Amino acid sequence: MRRNKISLLALLFICFYACKNDDIGNQQEILSSLAESPNVLLIIADDFGLDACPGYSLGSVKPNMPVLQSMINSGIRFNNVWANPTCTPTRSTILTGKYGVRTNVTKVGDELSTSESSLQQYIGSDYAKAVIGKWHLSSDANHPLNFGLDYYAGLLTGAVQSYTNWTFTENGQSSTSLEYTTTKFTDLAIDWTAQQSKPWFLWLAYNAPHTPFHLPPDSLHSQGALPSDAASIAATPLPYFMAMCEAMDSEMGRLINSLSQEERDNTIIIFIGDNGTTGQVAQEYNSNRVKGKVYQGGINVPMIIAGKGITRKNEAEDALINSTDLFATISTLTGTSVSSINDSKNFSHLLSNTGPFRDYAYSEIGYTATTSDYTIRNSTHKYIRFQDGTEALFDLSANPLEQPNLLGPIQPMLSNADSLVLDELKKKVIEIRQ
Numbered sequence: 001m002r003r004n005k006i007s008l009l010a011l012l013f014i015c016f017y018a019c020k021n022d023d024i025g026n027q028q029e030i031l032s033s034l035a036e037s038p039n040v041l042l043i044i045a046d047d048f049g050l051d052a053c054p055g056y057s058l059g060s061v062k063p064n065m066p067v068l069q070s071m072i073n074s075g076i077r078f079n080n081v082w083a084n085p086t087c088t089p090t091r092s093t094i095l096t097g098k099y100g101v102r103t104n105v106t107k108v109g110d111e112l113s114t115s116e117s118s119l120q121q122y123i124g125s126d127y128a129k130a131v132i133g134k135w136h137l138s139s140d141a142n143h144p145l146n147f148g149l150d151y152y153a154g155l156l157t158g159a160v161q162s163y164t165n166w167t168f169t170e171n172g173q174s175s176t177s178l179e180y181t182t183t184k185f186t187d188l189a190i191d192w193t194a195q196q197s198k199p200w201f202l203w204l205a206y207n208a209p210h211t212p213f214h215l216p217p218d219s220l221h222s223q224g225a226l227p228s229d230a231a232s233i234a235a236t237p238l239p240y241f242m243a244m245c246e247a248m249d250s251e252m253g254r255l256i257n258s259l260s261q262e263e264r265d266n267t268i269i270i271f272i273g274d275n276g277t278t279g280q281v282a283q284e285y286n287s288n289r290v291k292g293k294v295y296q297g298g299i300n301v302p303m304i305i306a307g308k309g310i311t312r313k314n315e316a317e318d319a320l321i322n323s324t325d326l327f328a329t330i331s332t333l334t335g336t337s338v339s340s341i342n343d344s345k346n347f348s349h350l351l352s353n354t355g356p357f358r359d360y361a362y363s364e365i366g367y368t369a370t371t372s373d374y375t376i377r378n379s380t381h382k383y384i385r386f387q388d389g390t391e392a393l394f395d396l397s398a399n400p401l402e403q404p405n406l407l408g409p410i411q412p413m414l415s416n417a418d419s420l421v422l423d424e425l426k427k428k429v430i431e432i433r434q
Contacts, residue, residue: 037126037199038308039267040330042094043252044203045245046087046134046210047291049277051284052245053302059283063242064222065249067256068304071269075306076351077316082361082377083275083323085291085298087158088136089365090274090323091205095119095137095147097327097344099362101374101433105137106366108158112137114146119327120201121148122341123334128196133185133205134158135169142172153188155181159210180217182208182244186251190258201334204255209244211278213237220247241281268308268333270326273301285401292365294375294384295402299363309333311352319357320379321347343432360425362432376429381418383425393422 051059055072056079083090084100092098092105096116100106103116120129130151135144136158144152153170160166160181168177168184177184189204215228221243226232233240252271256264276298279287285297292298303321327344331337339346347357364374371387380397393406395418404411406418414422 036266037335038333039193039199039263040201040333041255041267041269041307042201042203042326042330043269043271044091044094044133044205045248045271045273046205046207047275047278048209048245048273048302049275049282049285049290049297050273050300050302051282051297052209052241052277053273055304056302058285061238061242061283063245063249065246067249067253068271071271071304071306073314075269075304075310075314076312078303078305078321079316079318080361081272081301081303081321081323082299082363083273083301084363085275085293085365087134087210087274091135091137093323093343094326097324097342099322099324099343099432100364100366101372102343106364106372108136110366111140111143114143116147118147119330122327122331123148123201123336126199127334128198128200129202130192130200131203131205132188132192133203134207135205141169141174145172151192154185154205155207160207160212162212163207163214163216182206182216182220182247182251186255189255193255193259193263199334201330205274206248206251208248209241211280213240213244213280215240216243216247220250222246237280264307266308268305268310270303270305270330272303272323272326275299275301289402294363294365294373296382296396296400298365299375305351309351312354315354317350317354319347319350319354320361320377321358322361322363325358360428362429374429374433376425376432378421378425381421381425383422383429385429393418393425 050056054062054065054069055077086108088108088110089100089105092103092112095118096103105112128150131144131149133154135154135156139156156169163181164178166177166181167174185206189202213233215226223239223243226239276290278291282290282297289295290297324344325347328338328341328346329348332346332348360376360378362376364372366372367387373386375382375384382394382396384392391407394402406414
């Protein structure tokens with residue numbers, strides 16, 4: 001149902017009550033409380049997996065990200081969020097609340113049909129809505145404007161050849177920008193939020209820390225005086241990757257600090273990675289089981305939520321969540337309450353209390369119009385069906401790094417319990433993909 005408006009009767013009652021008690025201040029407080037709607041800032045980091053993210057145990061080397069760490073300390077860290085293995089389909093799942101198998105957006109290069117309804121359209125006109133940063137759902141400069149946005153500015157493609165020489169698109173017009181992308185997107189976000197006179201929903205999609213690896217401006221990171229030549233970066237990419245993450249964190253902080261205290265206090269911030277870390281800089285995961293693959297290293301992404309109304313502080317949440325679920329959840333946070341829609345379920349109750357949520361999480365990656373790898377999990381086990389017809393079953397409760405494959409040729413016969421789980425997961429994934 002749509003946001004409840006303050007009825008005329010309610011207003012008359014409030015005014016009568018306030019006048020009767022000679023308490024105009026109380027009247028204003030009640031009106032303000034009823035009318036208040038939180039801003040929502042969704043920050044998407046590009047190719048940023050659990051191994052790169054502070055607050056998660058995977059990865060022995062972490063970037064210095066005090067802004068994100070502050071969010072972790074004051075909010076909730078989600079441990080079992082599944083996205084897609086690559087950028088385009090994850091963004092589509094958030095925008096539409098649908099799995100890629102529904103929208104035909106399962107791989108890089110797929111274009112989201114303008115016939116799809118977006119999260120921004122579903123929220124409606126009570127909120128100002130913008131997407132700033134990486135789009136990667138079409139190369140058409142006008143494509144973002146078909147999805148209910150008041151404003152789009154950023155990068156249409158999946159990557160840039162240079163973070164300081166790239167094609168910038170703003171409301172359908174493209175030009176060359178020489179500004180550092182992470183800083184440019186932040187400047188645009190600061191300018192846009194400052195202009196708003198009603199509640200806003202800002203989708204801020206950094207292309208950091210996606211390749212090309214490089215040395216950001218010195219003021220934005222703490223990795224020190226690294227050499228900036230291509231050979232040095234190629235030989236030891238990890239510190240440059242860390243510097244890019246730190247630059248993103250610095251700019252996140254600049255955006256948040258640009259808001260007035262009142263506006264900060266009324267803003268919910270959702271930070272999420274769009275897929276796992278790329279192989280050159282992945283830690284602990286097998287480098288062939290990260291970005292681009294339906295293994296945990298490719299699809300289990302960090303998500304941290306903090307800000308307005310988040311009563312759980314410095315807590316971890318183990319509920320299974322799909323990237324699709326941001327559709328129903330953000331809709332509800334902005335007043336368009338919905339328990340589920342398409343493939344999206346509302347998890348806003350987890351912001352104040354832990355409890356049951358999904359029984360299954362699902363992800364996929366397409367290769368051709370008819371071939372794909374897809375995967376499903378429950379609270380303990382994960383099943384993968386590969387494009388060549390081979391299969392895998394992992395007990396994540398015993399080994400979250402997915403060893404061994406219980407369906408592998410040298411494994412003993414499945415136990416009765418594992419066989420039952422396998423049948424359950426295969427049945428459910430067939431239902432999803434019908």
